[in-house]
Amino acid sequence: VILFYSDIVENEQIFLTGEEHAHCTKVMRRAQGDTINVTDGKGNIYLCEITQSTRTQTTAKIREYQVSPPLSKRFAVGLSILKNPSRTEWFVEKAVEIGISDFYFYQSTRTEGKSINQPRLQKIIISAGKQSMNVIFPTIHFFSSFEPMLQSLSSIFEQRFIAHCNGVESHLITHLKKPNTKFLLIGPEGDFTDKEVSMALQYGFQEVSLGSSRLRSETAALVGLTAMHLSRM
Amino acid sequence: VILFYSDIVENEQIFLTGEEHAHCTKVMRRAQGDTINVTDGKGNIYLCEITQSTRTQTTAKIREYQVSPPLSKRFAVGLSILKNPSRTEWFVEKAVEIGISDFYFYQSTRTEGKSINQPRLQKIIISAGKQSMNVIFPTIHFFSSFEPMLQSLSSIFEQRFIAHCNGVESHLITHLKKPNTKFLLIGPEGDFTDKEVSMALQYGFQEVSLGSSRLRSETAALVGLTAMHLSRM
Numbered sequence: 435v436i437l438f439y440s441d442i443v444e445n446e447q448i449f450l451t452g453e454e455h456a457h458c459t460k461v462m463r464r465a466q467g468d469t470i471n472v473t474d475g476k477g478n479i480y481l482c483e484i485t486q487s488t489r490t491q492t493t494a495k496i497r498e499y500q501v502s503p504p505l506s507k508r509f510a511v512g513l514s515i516l517k518n519p520s521r522t523e524w525f526v527e528k529a530v531e532i533g534i535s536d537f538y539f540y541q542s543t544r545t546e547g548k549s550i551n552q553p554r555l556q557k558i559i560i561s562a563g564k565q566s567m568n569v570i571f572p573t574i575h576f577f578s579s580f581e582p583m584l585q586s587l588s589s590i591f592e593q594r595f596i597a598h599c600n601g602v603e604s605h606l607i608t609h610l611k612k613p614n615t616k617f618l619l620i621g622p623e624g625d626f627t628d629k630e631v632s633m634a635l636q637y638g639f640q641e642v643s644l645g646s647s648r649l650r651s652e653t654a655a656l657v658g659l660t661a662m663h664l665s666r667m
Numbered sequence: 668v669i670l671f672y673s674d675i676v677e678n679e680q681i682f683l684t685g686e687e688h689a690h691c692t693k694v695m696r697r698a699q700g701d702t703i704n705v706t707d708g709k710g711n712i713y714l715c716e717i718t719q720s721t722r723t724q725t726t727a728k729i730r731e732y733q734v735s736p737p738l739s740k741r742f743a744v745g746l747s748i749l750k751n752p753s754r755t756e757w758f759v760e761k762a763v764e765i766g767i768s769d770f771y772f773y774q775s776t777r778t779e780g781k782s783i784n785q786p787r788l789q790k791i792i793i794s795a796g797k798q799s800m801n802v803i804f805p806t807i808h809f810f811s812s813f814e815p816m817l818q819s820l821s822s823i824f825e826q827r828f829i830a831h832c833n834g835v836e837s838h839l840i841t842h843l844k845k846p847n848t849k850f851l852l853i854g855p856e857g858d859f860t861d862k863e864v865s866m867a868l869q870y871g872f873q874e875v876s877l878g879s880s881r882l883r884s885e886t887a888a889l890v891g892l893t894a895m896h897l898s899r900m
Binding site: 496524528531532533565567568569605607647648649650653656657660661663664 | 757761764765766798799800801819838840878880881882886889890893894896897
């Protein structure tokens with residue numbers, strides 16, 4: 435199934451613009467009268483018939499649609515901004531495939547990266563979401579300071595974990611419990627400061643390990659996300 | 668700890684050449700009299716003192732060494748050659764960080780990739796192995812046909828799994844048992860043919876699922892490898 439993306443839905447019509455329009459008409463050669471599947475990234479898949487295709491826009495009439503139930507599980511990861519944007523990008527792609535509700539990118543004391551390219555990450559989310567048929571696209575959050583993020587997370591996620599390398603023994607997998615909303619905080623390459631760890635503990639985070647290997651931040655994030663999914667099996 | 672790599676060890680001396688020599692002298696600026704840590708990728712870490720540094724080679728005298736015990740667990744993954752080499756490369760990097768004993772790259776009916784760049788993958792193994800301190804580097808195997816690979820695997824790995832998307836219900840994680848040698852076979856983007864699946868079953872492979880998400884081959888490989896590690900916790 436080829437899936438297109440658009441969040442412009444009005445009066446039982448859906449509009450593809452920009453790259454999605456180009457992909458639909460130039461790459462996939464879909465024209466007036468053809469049937470296409472479109473997701474809005476919010477859990478809906480529309481079966482539509484193309485009614486008009488201009489140079490800049492595809493217009494399609496919605497014939498049927500399919501609603502995914504809202505996510506019953508909400509698994510999210512916080513990643514300190516990385517120096518190397520391509521590592522962030524692959525993490526985002528893989529996390530969308532595996533299933534993630536929210537990305538939190540943040541700056542802490544030892545963060546080395548300066549910023550994230552949100553439009554670029556959004557494109558990767560759309561492309562990976564279409565490819566994996568995970569049609570409820572995750573949300574990107576950005577925090578330029580640490581404590582406000584901890585505060586905000588505390589009201590959203592029931593189980594909250596901080597993975598760090600400073601003598602934690604028990605593995606994330608042994609801590610995963612019933613709650614449907616889980617958050618895992620991964621530190622920068624130089625790890626959290628002691629102050630940051632104790633701050634997280636004050637906000638009700640549990641300290642966890644991700645095993646004995648020395649993992650890069652983005653690998654740790656992916657291993658942790660996979661563990662959250664596997665604990666449901 | 669900065670770790671260098673060399674497999675040239677003779678008479679209590681170790682020799683760095685090529686990129687490792689350049690990294691040691693130009694990037695890290697280590698010269699005669701300095702102490703360095705070197706791994707041979709076979710589980711040994713040597714503490715050495717540089718005795719000579721020429722334009723092309725660093726020579727170091729071994730002062731102490733540390734031997735990692737041989738891997739008690741042997742987890743391996745087979746991946747159909749991918750069209751996109753950069754996806755293979757990141758899989759290799761991440762798998763080394765997480766821990767893997769062997770890579771099997773193979774060609775099957777629906778394989779889209781033509782070949783692997785073994786010297787390039789070897790470099791990635793060295794770099795990820797040094798970074799993650801996983802100092803027993805995995806071996807790369809290549810099979811240009813499917814059945815000889817199955818045959819060879821059967822004599823090496825006690826538990827053997829084939830992950831495919833054609834109606835398998837039970838997740839890999841529910842099948843993982845005691846044996847210390849485990850192998851997971853991942854198909855090409857177009858999946859295995861029915862014939863290939865039944866051939867694998869004849870060679871004692873168990874069919875498994877990796878969850879309900881539609882994962883790219885390299886993502887499936889990483890999720891499966893992570894599951895094998897987590898089942899030990």
